[in-house]
Amino acid sequence: MTREGVPPAETSASVPPSAPGSAPGSAPGPAQGAAAAPGPASGPGAAPHSLPGRGVPAAPTATYRLQLQPEFPFAAAERAVPYLAGLGVSHLHLSPVLTSVPGSRHGYDVTDHGTVREELGGEPGLRQLAATAHGHGLGLVVDVVPNHMAVPEDLRLNQPLWQTLRDGPSSPCARWFDIDWEAGGGRVLLPVLGERLHEALPLLRVEDGVLRYGTRVLPLREGTAHLPMDRLCEAQHYRLAWWRLARTELNYRRFFTISDLIAVRVEDPDVFAATHHKLLQLLREGVVDGLRVDHPDGLADPGDHLRRLHAATGGRWTVVEKILSDGEALPRDWPVAGTTGYDALRHLDGLFTDPAGHEQLAVLHRRFTGVPDDRGGRWAETRRRAAHRVVVHDLAAEAERLTRAAARACAASDDLSLRDHAPWALRAALRELLVRLPVYRPYTGAGRPPGAGDAVLLERAAEGAHAAFRVPEEAEAVDAVRKLALGLVDGSADAREFPARFAQLSSALRAKSVEDMAFYRYTPLLSACEVGCEPDRPALGPDDFHACCARLQRDWPASSTALSTHDTKRSGDARAALALLTECPEEWAALLGTAEPPGAAEPAGTREPAGAEPAGTAGVSGAAGTSAAPGIPGTPGAAGSPGAAEAPRGQGAGPRAPDRHTAWTYWQTALALGVFPPPPDRLVPVLLKSVREAGLRTTWTEPDAAYEKAVARYAEEAPHGPGADALRTLADALAPHLRANVLGAALLHLTMPGVPDLYQGTEHVRRTLVDPDNRAPVAFPAADGDGAPGTAGGPGAVPERTALDAEKEALTVTALRLRARHPELFSVAGSYRPLRPQGENARHCVAFVRSGAVLTAVTRLSLRLAARGGWGSTRLTLPDGVWQDALAPHDAPRALRGDQALDSLFARAPVALLVRTGD
16 A cells, blocks of 8 residues: 655765775764754743753664663663674663662663662763763663653652552642542552452551551551551551452553553643653753653643653654554654654565465464454454453453543533433443544543544544444434543533543553554464554555655654564564565465364364453444354364363374464464574463463463463473474575565665664564563673673574674664764755666565665565566666665675666675765
8 A cells, every 4th residue: 555745856965985884983973063853842831941052962863772671780781882882873772761660671660750770870870871872972862751650569669659648639749640539539549469358457567657568568647557457457548459459440540451550640740840850950961862752642641741841851852652553643743853663663564574475374364273253363353352352351440430530521511412321321432432443542632622633533433333332312422422532522620631531541442452462362474463563454565665764754854763672572583584474375384284283273262252242342332253264173163162271182193282373373483583493481481471462261360270381381392393393494495585584674774764773682683572582681792802791692692693693783884884974864954765676576676765875775575586586677777876885895896877687786685785976
């Protein structure tokens, strides 16, 4: 599908003659004095902490993400600086640096916004890292977490929350947190008990003026320490409760469904000032140079927050972790450089995915697994059912809070059309609207007209929601909720707050139902189940990619772009291996036939009745159908179809998967990892996470121990069965084409519009899986060539570098140093122009020119190309001038001009990076 957008006119620029790929005379650094972003906001929304007037640093030329943790603190990052500066990046991109829960491997569970995390080296360690980085020409970009704070076991670590729980709604800190005090009768539900309260009472004790429960430490309301334990618990401003009550009774907003992360009301100017004071100080003092904003869609008003942040930072380079759905655009009034790059990832991956082959995989997936349409058979039905499940079950407390607000807002409104809607109808209308939104959230608010796009989205969702009601008059509740969500209802506080709360719930629902459930149910191609991607339509052509690049260059030229992040479910190189399956679906089917012969595993089972909607929606929406699985015994719905975890094995049979959905997932995951035989220590955790997130047979909170044991046993035994040998044979056969995918995606990423963000270790081939597999520390070579502290044998690490590792590193260094020497070619002032190959196999080449001076050309779908006999007469016409191959060995330089046969251009490698050196 080709998207709108015409590439801007090409400008003429030449790269000064130099030795492409050679190390610059000095390490690159962030340029100063670039044109500043739009001026700071003024008025009531402006932050008090504005930076003094001085030149705003230019956007990075490239960033390098490091996952800080106790095993990789600031000192380890500092030791890696000389190596990273030598790569050619301009900035280090650090995971959160503020104080978080002790031992945290990620830092997103912040406990104190006013201090830098001591486990990483504290503020002195961060300042030392910054000094060393700046001394090597590198800036620092830091991850900011504005949406939530941790609810730590020792609540003293989070002083604002400690004071709120101790002193109740009258506490000055109570405004920090999004708590529905009325719903809790003036108390906050704390679902931290491993049993019901009466069973926990003997385990509670008062010591040194605090309440202790195991390792948990809780505050005591003044004057209550002497009370008997049952009365003491009742006297607190919080209600201790069994952890299972969180799903339905929680009265504070949380991050998604994680009760240990409480939402922060950063929309309050005082809360913003308190939570950003330290980071703004570090920016003012030149320690930090840019920001990445985590999960802006969880905020009440992302645009307002970003304008306040822009004013407070003086327009520093800032990107936001906004996940754009298909066809969605980043709001133009957000004063940011762009996104963190998942939109670019989708277009990069799509280029190396064959549409016809993907459709064949989807058909094979339905037949092999036997899954019903709404539980993995077809994407739309699967996504809708997952959304129903999450909004009814996992986010029940949040949905109920919004239902109560809707009922109160309708009752208080002067608009009589909002009256006489039963609570059940409002609840159903809310659910049916939410599950039909095709984006993470709308950006509406009370007191301002809704944007045209948001109005259309909600109108279309309302049309489907109406149809879910059996009685047309009761369906009018949908119109009431739609008006509230659009901010069209005046009057009460509930009406004013409803648009933000609706949007916040929408974003949580989208993340949990799509990323954390449907992606694990609909699995024809695991590489397509990635943040920001469309699993049923993963393939994109050159025209789609060029249109994306044209939009980036025109609208967001300093936006981040990414192939791998700490949140991707599989690294870019792992996805590159999986994408090859769309070019050889027949070989994949043959492998499954060897690994899982007929009868070796049951079709996928489920606890949910086939075709039924999740509990709580009966009588509102209809049932989804099921897909046939011809030739596969035990199709869901047949007798005995759920699949037995301890099913008997035939004599001489290989390892038995507990169900075919798990078998499919296992073999694709093993191919993605690319380690033979597949290591159980890495496959077992990933496979268990997959089946728990899918929620078809087991979940995190309702585990099926026998089933999970069977899953783990299968992952341990499969490497010794016939499938493992077949998988390695397939991987060996695909190796030349994996090379094309890995190098092609890397070169496109490094030279397309935007600021490439490299995830740690990905300058080499790095095939990692979902966290925590992808977050382990990596080993960096020190200046003397010795290994810096890290985990040399960790996930994705290669003990001995392969030829492809060396090739990818050389490509990465060449492209990064080229960007560093000539940032103007890739910046706002540069340009992007697609090149169109000519010939019978033109679709297998993607090529473009940056600012008339740097040319990128890569091979795509190389296996299909080989099946067609190669490039044939396909040619690419180079723009005027003499072009030098920057990737050619120094002892074999190539100077090119004019018309080039692609079999000659790609004779040495499946990619080419050309630099214009003269007329």
